[in-house]
Amino acid sequence: MLRWWMGRCSATPAAKRYQRSVVQFLVAYAVVLLCASWFVKHDGHERFFLYFWSVIPAVPIIGIIVRMGRYLSEETDEFLKLQKMHALLVGLGALLGALVVDDFLRAFAHAQGFGPFVLFTIFAVANGLAQLVQYLMNRTQSDE
Amino acid sequence: MNNRLKDLRAERGWSQAFLAEKLEVSRQSVNAIETGRYDPSLPLAFKIAKLFGMPIEAIFREE
Numbered sequence: 001m002l003r004w005w006m007g008r009c010s011a012t013p014a015a016k017r018y019q020r021s022v023v024q025f026l027v028a029y030a031v032v033l034l035c036a037s038w039f040v041k042h043d044g045h046e047r048f049f050l051y052f053w054s055v056i057p058a059v060p061i062i063g064i065i066v067r068m069g070r071y072l073s074e075e076t077d078e079f080l081k082l083q084k085m086h087a088l089l090v091g092l093g094a095l096l097g098a099l100v101v102d103d104f105l106r107a108f109a110h111a112q113g114f115g116p117f118v119l120f121t122i123f124a125v126a127n128g129l130a131q132l133v134q135y136l137m138n139r140t141q142s143d144e
Numbered sequence: 145m146n147n148r149l150k151d152l153r154a155e156r157g158w159s160q161a162f163l164a165e166k167l168e169v170s171r172q173s174v175n176a177i178e179t180g181r182y183d184p185s186l187p188l189a190f191k192i193a194k195l196f197g198m199p200i201e202a203i204f205r206e207e
Contacts (some may be wrong), residue, residue, distance in 0.1 A: 012170055079173035079182050137181075138172050 014078060018071035022064055029060035061120070083134050090128030098122045146205045152196050162183040167191055 036053040042048065068088070075081040098119055105111040153163050153174075156203035158177070162172040169188070177192075183204075184192065193200045 047173065077170045077173055078169070078185055078188060079176050080170055082182070083172075 012075060012077050014071055014074040014076065015080065017074070021067045025064045025067065028063075029057065032060060033057045037136045083131075087127050087130035087134060090130035091123045094126030095119060095123040104129060145182065145183045146207055147177065148205075149174070149192065152198075153178075157160065163195075166195055186202050 001066040036057050039053050040050065046064065051074045072081060072084060075084070102119070149163075153160070160165075160171050160174045165176045166199070167188070173182070173184075177184055189200050189204060193203055196203065
């Protein structure tokens with residue numbers, strides 16, 4: 001399924017390298033997240049280790065963001081690069097919009113704001129939806 | 145911008161995939177240019193013109 005999706009999305013060498021890296025980072029994220037959850041639950045009483053295990057799961061995600069930037073500089077297909085940037089902008093727009101709402105909720109309503117991971121999820125969902133729309137548009141407009 | 149890419153490709157009996165390979169771009173790019181959803185950069189337009197042996201203005205026209 002993943003291979004099929006990767007093949008359908010794009011065939012440029014830069015995109016393939018990027019997709020491979022993302023899968024590796026996601027596997028690393030899953031492993032690190034499981035380890036962090038276990039250690040925090042069983043051995044997370046010391047303050048240093050609490051901070052350590054809180055920060056560690058973010059590293060693979062930051063890796064994906066950095067890799068995304070590298071992909072954009074490596075991609076030689078200008079149309080695919082533009083589409084990727086559009087999708088990222090949709091994701092960032094949704095993220096910033098949610099962030100502003102969150103800030104005002106905290107500032108004026110003294111509300112708790114969004115819970116943990118909600119903002120990044122908003123970015124990921126908006127970015128994914130934009131890519132899905134692009135994929136469907138590329139499909140419908142294809143004449144071959 | 146209008147272009148004659150689809151006609152020129154059809155005249156030669158080329159598929160989008162074949163043209164994409166010649167231009168070293170993805171098939172999605174060729175499709176987007178043909179359907180007018182994307183206007184290529186100047187370097188890519190020159191590459192297209194060179195491949196078809198025509199001046200750029202014979203392939204791309206202002207709407």
